[in-house]
Amino acid sequence: MNKLAVDVIHVDNHASFSAGNKTAYRVQGVGKSYSGTAVLSDINLDFLTGEVHGIIGKNGAGKSTLVDIMHGSDTPSGGTLTIFGETITKLTPTQAHEKKIVLVPQKTNYANDLTIAESLYVGSYPKRFLGYVSDRKMMLLSKKLLQKVGLQLDPSSRIGDLSLEKRRLIEVIKALWCFDARVLILDETTAALGITFRKKLFELIKKVVTEEKRTVIFIGHRLDEIMEICDRISVLRNGRLIKTANTDDLDIEDLAELIIGGSENEKSAHQTYTHQSSGRSKQTCFQISNLSYQDDFSNVSFEVEIGEVVGIVGMVGSGYSELLRYLGGLLPGQGSGEILLDDKKVIPHNPAFMKGHGLGYLTNKREEEALFHGLSITDNLIGSNFKKYTNRLGLIQYGRVYQTVNSIQQILDIKMPWGSGSVIDGLSGGNKQKVLVGRLLDYDLRVLLLDEVAEGVDIGARRKLLKFISEEVSKETAVLMASNVVMDLMDVCDRILVIYQGRIVETFNRSYFNESEIYSALQGIGVNGDRGNCGDNAARGNS
Numbered sequence: 275m276n277k278l279a280v281d282v283i284h285v286d287n288h289a290s291f292s293a294g295n296k297t298a299y300r301v302q303g304v305g306k307s308y309s310g311t312a313v314l315s316d317i318n319l320d321f322l323t324g325e326v327h328g329i330i331g332k333n334g335a336g337k338s339t340l341v342d343i344m345h346g347s348d349t350p351s352g353g354t355l356t357i358f359g360e361t362i363t364k365l366t367p368t369q370a371h372e373k374k375i376v377l378v379p380q381k382t383n384y385a386n387d388l389t390i391a392e393s394l395y396v397g398s399y400p401k402r403f404l405g406y407v408s409d410r411k412m413m414l415l416s417k418k419l420l421q422k423v424g425l426q427l428d429p430s431s432r433i434g435d436l437s438l439e440k441r442r443l444i445e446v447i448k449a450l451w452c453f454d455a456r457v458l459i460l461d462e463t464t465a466a467l468g469i470t471f472r473k474k475l476f477e478l479i480k481k482v483v484t485e486e487k488r489t490v491i492f493i494g495h496r497l498d499e500i501m502e503i504c505d506r507i508s509v510l511r512n513g514r515l516i517k518t519a520n521t522d523d524l525d526i527e528d529l530a531e532l533i534i535g536g537s538e539n540e541k542s543a544h545q546t547y548t549h550q551s552s553g554r555s556k557q558t559c560f561q562i563s564n565l566s567y568q569d570d571f572s573n574v575s576f577e578v579e580i581g582e583v584v585g586i587v588g589m590v591g592s593g594y595s596e597l598l599r600y601l602g603g604l605l606p607g608q609g610s611g612e613i614l615l616d617d618k619k620v621i622p623h624n625p626a627f628m629k630g631h632g633l634g635y636l637t638n639k640r641e642e643e644a645l646f647h648g649l650s651i652t653d654n655l656i657g658s659n660f661k662k663y664t665n666r667l668g669l670i671q672y673g674r675v676y677q678t679v680n681s682i683q684q685i686l687d688i689k690m691p692w693g694s695g696s697v698i699d700g701l702s703g704g705n706k707q708k709v710l711v712g713r714l715l716d717y718d719l720r721v722l723l724l725d726e727v728a729e730g731v732d733i734g735a736r737r738k739l740l741k742f743i744s745e746e747v748s749k750e751t752a753v754l755m756a757s758n759v760v761m762d763l764m765d766v767c768d769r770i771l772v773i774y775q776g777r778i779v780e781t782f783n784r785s786y787f788n789e790s791e792i793y794s795a796l797q798g799i800g801v802n803g804d805r806g807n808c809g810d811n812a813a814r815g816n817s
Contacts, residue, residue: 295322297356298489299344299375299457304353306339306513313339314513317353321457324487326479328504328521330494331533332793333759335510337493341461344491345377346370358456376455378445380462386434391416393433394448419447423478439471446475450482457489458482464499465590468569476503495589495758497526497797511535526799534790557581559616560633560721560752562601567609570596571776574611578721578752583744585763586756588773589796594756595638597773598725601754602635603628604643615721626658632720636710636727638756640703644710651694651701652679657713682712685746687738704735711739715747722747724755728762740766760792774798 299321306314314336321327331337342348344355346365355362357373370376385393391412416429425443433441442463449455460479464472480503482488494500500507501521508518509532516532561577571593578584588594599605601613603622613620615631622628625635637643646654656663656675663675679694686708690696698706707727714722727743728736744766747753757763763770764787772780772795780795782788794800 295324297321298323298358299491300356301340301344302354302356304340304343304350304355306336306343306348307351312513314343314350317510317515319508319515319518321489321491322506323489324483325505326483326490326492326503328492328494328500328507329510330497330500330507330529331510334512335533336513337510338461339513340510341377341459341491341493344370345375345459371453374454374456375459376449376453376457377459377461378442378449378463380465382441382445384433384441386432388433389430390420390427390433390436390444391429393444394419394429394452398452419451422451423447424474438466439468442466443471443475446478450478450488455488457491459491459493461493462495462590464494464496467591472499479503497529497799501526501529509533526797527794530790530794530797530799534793560754561612561614563612563614565597565600565609565611565613567596567600567605568607569776570600570605571773574773574778576771576778576781578754580720580750580752581748582769583748583753583755583767585767585770586754586773587758587760587763587770587792587796590758592773592796593776594758594773595725598635598723598754598756599637601628601633602637602723604635604637629717629719633723634714634717634719634721635723636714636725638726638729640706640710640729645698645706647699649698651688651690651696651698651709652676654698654709655679655682655694655712656716659713659716662716678716682715686712686742688712702735704731704739707731708735708739711743711747719751721752721754724753726757727755728757728759736762760789760796764789764792772796 297320301317301319301321304314304317305312317336317340329337329340339348343350343365346367346369349364355365357365357375360373362369365375385396388396391409394416395412413429420427420429423443425440425447427436427440433444436444446458446460446463449458464475467475479490479492483490492500492504501524504521506518506520507524507529509516509529511533512535516535557580558577559580563575565574566572574597576584586594586597596605600609601622603624603626605622608621613622615633618631620628620631620633628635641647646657652675656678660670660675663671663678665671676694682688683690683694688708689702689705692700698709701709711724711727724743728739731739740762743753743755755763755767760770768784770782770787770792771778772782772792774796775798779798780792782792782795791800
């Protein structure tokens with residue numbers, strides 16, 4: 275039987291990988307719908323004591339929704355949850371906390387001014403007589419915890435002074451020993467970790483699972499990590515449970531096929547939008563040669579032509595986002611290699627410098643880095659480009675400003691319920707993103723770097739935004755578009771570059787697009803350099 279032709283594989287998901295393991299958490303018949311659209315359907319899973327259970331699937335498979343339901347931050351449309359023998363229809367975060375179900379989320383907002391000790395025990399401070407917080411006891415307990423996991427840190431140090439890797443590990447320590455998690459849910463925790471800290475985390479997980487019989491639910495994208503750390507693996511696809519199996523009964527290739535699924539037609543290139551680059555005259559305006567930066571990426575080479583949309587895809591932590599941030603002038607220091615804009619060598623000192631040379635970068639950190647919170651939509655659209663609208667006396671010509679704002683609003687279909695003078699914070703995520711795209715367009719740039727341009731945008735706005743980039747933005751511009759959603763790139767790109775462990779390992783030309791092969795390349799499986807022949811270098815088809 276061809277596994278890829280099977281939509282749902284029925285298995286006994288309640289079978290233990292060991293007869294001695296009891297069910298800690300049971301998900302039975304759970305579904306979830308938003309506005310009549312099912313995002314989860316009839317999920318049946320058992321999570322056992324003393325096991326690491328992996329949940330894996332593409333973006334949009336339903337992993338995050340399932341985690342939200344299991345942690346009590348979302349309610350299912352149907353089904354039940356049974357935690358240590360007690361059945362609950364609708365779990366609340368308070369109940370989850372009481373039952374020691376603890377989530378370490380993918381993104382955590384840190385109170386940077388707290389000490390490590392305060393960060394560990396926030397919400398569960400050790401008390402002394404009359405209920406006062408015992409700082410001395412908190413410091414002693416924190417020191418013991420840090421020593422227990424081999425972190426040589428002063429508990430009185432600021433959490434904000436630590437590397438992201440150390441902060442992530444401290445979140446896991448807090449969940450396990452300060453909140454005493456009996457079921458620990460790790461959502462993409464390894465994405466920010468290097469090899470050393472990943473190894474330390476895995477050792478910690480194995481220790482608490484084998485010695486303390488805790489349950490760890492490990493959400494991830496990297497197949498090698500899932501295979502290494504998990505006892506059993508469950509695959510989600512399109513909101514359905516496809517298979518649960520012992521890790522020993524799977525290999526990476528099997529797992530990749532289960533994750534992709536669907537028919538060959540679904541996975542091959544499909545022309546959703548009308549962007550065509552075949553008839554244009556070729557004019558390379560952006561060229562990178564042997565570019566390296568710290569440990570983030572190395573020996574990266576490619577070029578982009580006017581009228582071309584080139585995608586770059588990788589797992590979180592693979593270096594694709596860091597590459598765009600460096601090119602956009604957001605990373606400190608200078609890498610090695612060469613960057614050419616219209617045959618002129620440039621060094622990305624800062625974003626303003628790069629814009630002055632015709633290159634604009636749209637960050638994937640919209641709320642933190644791109645939006646001017648508290649200011650109007652007009653201010654956010656024009657940004658720092660007000661000089662474009664001043665007369666000889668230095669006065670702003672507001673008539674021209676509003677003409678531009680109205681034009682961008684119509685072109686991008688930005689919904690402004692209270693007008694362009696209203697505060698940007700009142701817009702939806704999709705409309706905020708359109709505002710930021712519009713801001714870049716107002717600079718008349720030659721090269722656009724778009725990092726996760728459709729992230730956090732609902733499906734309707736997502737399609738319109740991608741369609742606009744494909745059909746309009748790329749007409750007079752070279753576009754480099756980074757994403758970890760393969761299908762978005764397949765919809766709009768002429769080529770897709772796959773980055774793995776900081777290196778471009780595959781280049782797929784449009785006629786060779788195949789979701790299964792691209793996904794495998796993301797994992798480092800079967801990479802061989804290029805798919806298709808359209809030029810003289812690695813980025814154009816021959817390495």
